[in-house]
Amino acid sequence: MTTTALVFAGALLLSGCATSGSGDAASTSATEGCDAIRSEVRGVSNGAQNTLATATDGAETKTYLESLEDRVDALDEQAGDDTKVEDALEGLKSALGDAADYAVTIPADGTQDPEALAAQQTAIQTAADEVTAACAA
Numbered sequence: 001m002t003t004t005a006l007v008f009a010g011a012l013l014l015s016g017c018a019t020s021g022s023g024d025a026a027s028t029s030a031t032e033g034c035d036a037i038r039s040e041v042r043g044v045s046n047g048a049q050n051t052l053a054t055a056t057d058g059a060e061t062k063t064y065l066e067s068l069e070d071r072v073d074a075l076d077e078q079a080g081d082d083t084k085v086e087d088a089l090e091g092l093k094s095a096l097g098d099a100a101d102y103a104v105t106i107p108a109d110g111t112q113d114p115e116a117l118a119a120q121q122t123a124i125q126t127a128a129d130e131v132t133a134a135c136a137a
Helices: 002-014 025-054 058-078 083-103 114-136
Strands: none
Touching: 025 058, 025 083, 025 114, 058 083, 083 114
């Protein structure tokens, strides 16, 4: 549980980022789009990591993580023509897919290898951070 708390705290700390804009309508729209993407990615990342940390039903956890992949797909449309953001979103989707594959290996009693859990959570957080960085660029 300590690992989960540290990962969650790190996620909250690293999820904020600065945005800049020139003040025109296009810039404001892009900034608002990025704000929405960053907010949703933060929610996806935190939800995935918390669900993995407390998982006791591998199939249910896999289904939930796959639903998060669908949410990331929806964000891809908001990214418009920004290939950096699109690529970063694909990285997050891949990390969620890997976590879904991992989830089916979780025993019914919820006992997980702390290193394997941390690796999945770190991969998700890193991918989420890459989306945030790409959106801020």
